[in-house]
Amino acid sequence: MKLKLMLGLLPWLGLLGGCVEDLTADDTRAFEYLARGDSAQSGEKRIQVISSQSSYDDVFYQLLNRSGAPETIDFSRYQLLLVMPGSAQQMLKQDVLAFQGQNTQVEILLSTHYAGANCPAPAVVLQPWMLVLFPRVDKPLLVQEQVTISAC
Numbered sequence: 001m002k003l004k005l006m007l008g009l010l011p012w013l014g015l016l017g018g019c020v021e022d023l024t025a026d027d028t029r030a031f032e033y034l035a036r037g038d039s040a041q042s043g044e045k046r047i048q049v050i051s052s053q054s055s056y057d058d059v060f061y062q063l064l065n066r067s068g069a070p071e072t073i074d075f076s077r078y079q080l081l082l083v084m085p086g087s088a089q090q091m092l093k094q095d096v097l098a099f100q101g102q103n104t105q106v107e108i109l110l111s112t113h114y115a116g117a118n119c120p121a122p123a124v125v126l127q128p129w130m131l132v133l134f135p136r137v138d139k140p141l142l143v144q145e146q147v148t149i150s151a152c
Contacts, residue, residue, distance in 0.1 A: 045086035119152035
């Protein structure tokens with residue numbers, strides 16, 4: 001009886017594993033925020049895909065100025081997206097809206113909300129960043145950012 005039950009569940013487990021690895025449909029849950037912060041070592045705007053442990057280690061220490069040991073990521077299964085809006089404008093909020101699998105590419109939709117020009121300048125200039133973990137895909141990635149600006 002147990003053998004029949006296990007054999008019956010096996011195809012379903014295979015389907016679940018396939019959903020994680022292949023982003024073939026819109027899936028807003030196909031990612032996880034690994035870390036966020038506001039003290040990057042660069043005020044430049046940067047959106048970068050990280051595909052190896054050595055690249056991640058470099059970003060971890062040199063660009064994000066983090067201490068301790070970086071997480072070990074299985075880059076054969078996952079990739080990281082580094083998003084830094086820069087310090088030119090006051091960033092209020094930053095999020096990933098979705099990963100959308102298309103026939104020829106995977107689109108990553110970002111949302112960045114900035115303070116308007118007439119808003120008071122912050123006392124301390126922040127250099128925000130976020131790292132997003134997502135399944136490795138063989139398709140090219142297209143990152144699109146939706147920018148909104150608030151009037152104060």
